Amino acid sequence: MRPTNERGVLVIGASQAGVQLASSLREQGLDDPITVVGAEAHPPYQRPPLSKALLQGDLPTGSLVFRSPQFYAEQRIDLVLDQRITSVERRPDGSGVAVSSSGRRFPFTRLALTVGARPRRLDVPGADLAGVRYLRDTDDALALREDLTRADRVVIVGGGFIGLEVAASVRRLGKDVTVVLADDRLMGRAVGEPISEFFRRAHERRGCTLHFSVGVAAVTDDGNGRATGLDLTDGTHVPADLVVVGIGAVPRTELAEHLGLRVDNGIVVDEHGLTSDGTTVAAGDCVNCPTPVAGASPRMRFESVNTAVEQAKVAAATLAGKRLPYRTPPWFWSDQFDLKLQVAGLSQGCDQQVVRGDPGTERFSVLYYRGDTLAAAECVNSPLDFMAVRAALAAGSTVPAALAADPGTPLRTSTRPSSTGAPAPRTHGQDVLA
């Protein structure tokens, strides 16, 4: 039975997952009130351009918004900005009231958490100095863009997607760029060896300096509270006018913890987006969910637009009383200089890899196999390969490795039905991107 003070669905977090969840609820036919509340003052927008086009200066922030004000009005989605929810009271039937830091109350019958992630902080002396920047939201990107107008030497901590995209954007602006990372290869958590190696050379060819396998000991200062560079753990000093930290993101789990939900490197959800209380749903960068494909590690926290969108659709279906398990093979892209990286599927646990084409031409793909079944592809400037693999994975087909190795044979016409591997046992979660 529905409680009498029917207040509908409250979505906390107004970004990729939150907006998709609310839109999908209407598409699924839910008629109840929907409120989406977000901490940022900007109407919901895409994040990917923040480290790419926006930083390079050729993009006004207004062009990033997902939906027009008329859309929210027509769909009867009440979008409330600039309100950070700090506490939630919930009754056993799943309904309750969320309260923002300014004291505004948001009653609900059902709750969705799409609170995303925050940048992991650099924890060394000097990390709080002016001139040390992170990049997660529009305000960060605008501040960084402003700082870049006064900086000639930029050092980036971290060799993952954000770090490398920033490196490419800043290098394109003609600055001196140094990237330092603890790992011995680039984007190590997300891509295989051949792609890491390719991007190492590509960044070096374009004038970036890379320091591998080294930590940051301290950010040095000019005596007036401004950063002047980094002291590295191997004793090197890297001078810089600006330090950008991109060492991964941490899921925002504080509200879930406060609600007593199960949390383990993200809010733990099942394949229907349901949290451990059986009524609240969650989606996007904040969740740790069952991996949607067989054979990879059983749970994952995957930070990409596609995962946020697909998980949000699944969570919306659950709230609308439908059952739509999350089974879409994940994919994402990264643009660095003129290099487009597109990745489909999950390469963990693969025992065979096929390099298709010549990395020297800056146009090639790496395909990954579990047994004889295609599991993933990492494609550089090869959208046709990417599209073919994405479609094959979604359809549960494979491409024989021998055919895939010949770049002259189109993958699309080489797909075959695959014998599906047995799903691996479920254990702990694992970060795939960050």
Place this chain on the structure above:
Amino acid sequence: MPTIRYTSADGDVREISATTGDSVMQTAVRNGVAGIVGECGGVLSCATCHVFVDAGDADRLPPVGELEDEMLDGTADDRRPTSRLSCQLVVSDELGDLHVTLPEAQE
């Protein structure tokens, strides 16, 4: 302001007066036109913004780019002679009104 007319695969029509400078994809997504997803936001990474441009409008459009051409070869619904990725079509007064038909599937 130019008007973009979107006809769904089932024949439903939505007419939207578009903001110049926005793409045909952005105009659709911001206004909730079902059938255009635009997951990558317009950077030629997803091909979920595939449209068939009206034959009468096709010759006024900018030529198909190299990446766009490759992505079009892999779209969920097979490519036709007037296929475009709508994120590559920027609304302008010179280009004027456009009519596009949506494929049955984008993903």
